[in-house]
Amino acid sequence: MKESINRYAVYSDLYEIAKLEGKFEQALNYLEQYTEINDSLSIASNESKILEIENRYKHQKLKTENAELRLRQTGYLLACAVCLIVVLIVLWIYFGYRKRTEKKLLLQQADLRDTRNRLLELSIEMERKNALLKHSEEEEKALERMREEMETLTARYRTLRENMLESSPVYKKLHQLAKQKKPQNTRTLIGEELWEQIKQQAQKVYPGLRRYVINRCPDLNESEWAYCCLYLFGFDTNDEASLLGINPTSVRTKTLRLRMRLNIDLPAQMSLYEYITMQI
Incomplete structure (x- = not known):
């Protein structure tokens, strides 16, 4: 580039000298050389400027892309952080609810155990007083008070x-399924796993249920036993029909068959549900 500039200056001077000396043909030759070098320098300068502009453009584009990339990365990190916070909040709510539910069930079990123990104590005391009863008015009143307390405790129990x-997850799941009311449904809504949960929950609430049923009907099959456990959840006929995928008439038939299999002669104005729950 420097050499071209020097040649440009030389040819310019030679052109002026030849023109002054009247050597027009030589001056024209120098002018052509001068013009050619001038054009070459202009082209080189333009190319240099274009290259510089391209380099600036590429540099600016790279900076912009890097900025956009950092912005996207920041957005992704922010979105991940928000998602993580939401997940943690959901887990906190879930485990809090589960802890409260478990605590409530434990308190119910403790209350149930205390009430059952008190009933046993009253039953033993009543038997003792009956044995020692001398028909005095005072003892009669005491016995009557004990009977009233026992009735109250029995109702509370x-x-x-x-x-x-009703506060168990199994009951809530069954209640939700029963309320779906699928028209023309002929298939049970209860799967094998849910049946197992029904049997486990029924025996947890009614510990003497299995022994009572087997004593009354030793050859009760598994299907009848499962229905007996479901029956003690206390659903009405329509809800049971929805759960089992049968009509209400068939549900009443299943209940009657269960009563016959257990050889239960119901007292007047008492349902099979009331009778069984009073016996266990």
């Missing part, structure tokens, strides 16, 4: 068991 059953 029954209510506690019902509440414990």
